[in-house]
Amino acid sequence: MTTSTRGASKVPAVLVLEDGRIFRGRAYGAVGETFGEAVFSTGMTGYQETLTDPSYHRQIVVMTAPHVGNTGVNDEDDESRRIWVSGYVVRDPARVPSNWRSKRSLDEQLADQGVVGIRGIDTRALTRHLRERGAMRCGVFSGEAAAATDAELLAKVTSSPEMAGANLVGEVSTKEAYVVPAVGEKKFTVAAIDLGIKAMTPQRMAERGIEVHVLPNTASLEDVYAVNPDGVFFSNGPGDPATADHETALAQGVLERRTPLFGICFGNQILGRALGFGTYKLKYGHRGINQPVQDRSTGKVEITAQNHGFAVDAPLDQDIDTPYGRVRVAHVGLNDDVVEGLQCLDAPAFSVQYHPEAAAGPHDAAYLFDRFVSLMTAEGAQRA
Numbered sequence: 388m389t390t391s392t393r394g395a396s397k398v399p400a401v402l403v404l405e406d407g408r409i410f411r412g413r414a415y416g417a418v419g420e421t422f423g424e425a426v427f428s429t430g431m432t433g434y435q436e437t438l439t440d441p442s443y444h445r446q447i448v449v450m451t452a453p454h455v456g457n458t459g460v461n462d463e464d465d466e467s468r469r470i471w472v473s474g475y476v477v478r479d480p481a482r483v484p485s486n487w488r489s490k491r492s493l494d495e496q497l498a499d500q501g502v503v504g505i506r507g508i509d510t511r512a513l514t515r516h517l518r519e520r521g522a523m524r525c526g527v528f529s530g531e532a533a534a535a536t537d538a539e540l541l542a543k544v545t546s547s548p549e550m551a552g553a554n555l556v557g558e559v560s561t562k563e564a565y566v567v568p569a570v571g572e573k574k575f576t577v578a579a580i581d582l583g584i585k586a587m588t589p590q591r592m593a594e595r596g597i598e599v600h601v602l603p604n605t606a607s608l609e610d611v612y613a614v615n616p617d618g619v620f621f622s623n624g625p626g627d628p629a630t631a632d633h634e635t636a637l638a639q640g641v642l643e644r645r646t647p648l649f650g651i652c653f654g655n656q657i658l659g660r661a662l663g664f665g666t667y668k669l670k671y672g673h674r675g676i677n678q679p680v681q682d683r684s685t686g687k688v689e690i691t692a693q694n695h696g697f698a699v700d701a702p703l704d705q706d707i708d709t710p711y712g713r714v715r716v717a718h719v720g721l722n723d724d725v726v727e728g729l730q731c732l733d734a735p736a737f738s739v740q741y742h743p744e745a746a747a748g749p750h751d752a753a754y755l756f757d758r759f760v761s762l763m764t765a766e767g768a769q770r771a
Contacts, residue, residue: 400505400529402476403540408516414529415480416497416504422547423447423473425525426696427514429675433747434493438472438502439465441559441583442652442694444625445550447474447525448674451514456493459484464747466585470497471559471625474527475504476513503527521670522696524549550696551668555626556634556653559583560604567592567599575763578602578616582634582653583624587744591756592620605633608640618647618763621654623742628656628666628697635660642711642734647766649759650738652695658729658738659699662709669725672696673740676748679721680741684730688721691741692748698740699726706732735766 398414404425427449428437434455437448455477475497484492497504505527517523526544528535535543560581567589569575574596579589581601589599600614604624611619619641621634631653638661641648650658656666673693680691701707703724706715712733718740720727728739743752 398530399533400527401533401540402505402508402513403526403528403537403544404516405524405541405544406520407541409537410505410508410513412505412507414504415477415506416475416494416502418530419501419503420526420528420532420543421447421474421503422524422526422544424522424550424696425449425517426522426672426674427451427517428694429677430747433676435460435464436466436585436747438470438475439467440585440623440694441467441471442623442625444471444555444559444583445473445553446625447476447527448472449476449510449513449517450478451510453478453510454481455479456481456484458486459489460491460493460496461486461488462490463488466587470500470502472502474525475502476508476510476527477504477506478508478510480506503529505529517671522550522672551627552630553626554630556582556604556624556631559625561601562603564600564602564606567601569596569598570594572596573598575617575760576600576614577618577620578611578614579620579622580604580606580611580634580637580654582622582631582657584622585742585744588622588651591744591753592759595756595760597760606637608637611637611641612644616646617767618649618759620759621648621650621657621738623652623654623694625653627668628653628660631657631660642731642736645735645766647759647762648736649755649762651742652740655729655738655740656697656699658736659701659726662711662714662729662731665700666697667700668697669695673720673725676745678741680718680727681721682728683717683719689751690749691752692745693741695740699729701726701729711736735762737762
């Protein structure tokens, strides 16, 4: 249960990690209690896009930047219909937002949507703890919920669900199909499987003359091909990719038909599983807008926007034979050698682990949408 904290900035709050580490501060957003996986995001801007990214479903996000909320909240930058984070942790939130597009404060937005947060804690110490110990279950308690003993609060945290094994895609995917029309002349039709899609993604495709049919994650192969697609897209999303058996089988059906396929983030993991690779949970994941990745086909290093806690387990040093032909790791993270992209050499399919739509974030990887267009163009010419 949550209540508003407007005018209640002195309400005590406590953050409890599953390993027993405790941080005490003040309520921010709604008052009550919430549970999720504690993760940190290194972006200094783009908090509105972060909050409304469905990939953060059931996660308590710690902002490493100390000052958050300076530009308030507007009505244009949301990436989905609501805030998805389970909780929000900030060091020093803005008391008064200042931006010509601002409609309300971040505190008000969190309170209106029932998001329990905490402010005034040492987020630097918390981030270092998560880097050393790894992402873990967490609880944020404020008001009456914070009055329980530390042992009682810890017991609540350790009884909450873990992220490993969590099947969350169905909780964030659209229930009804919808269409994002092409901007200008329509050149292609794409069936986009919504695993937690961000609004900017179909917009980036629409800008390239693509009519995007956004389909629920439960869509069948027949549903996909009912829109007569020139290409199929698998979006970002939350949870453990090892649970996404239906989506993996759907990707395999697309590969068998040799329809151009492009996946990002969770979609990269789905393509990896479809090709026969495993996935695994990263210690603390990649979240932010400053992650360096090398495109191995060009040697170029891109600064990318990322939000993922799982990765594909594939060898970096050789091409791999799969039921759909040869595959290579096309992109690699330069901080830790994590697989950041896959390229099928004998099938029209590729994927990346990061977010080329970059909302918010750098635009280094926007060319990947053009690569998808080129793939559909080439495949269409072959069939003609």
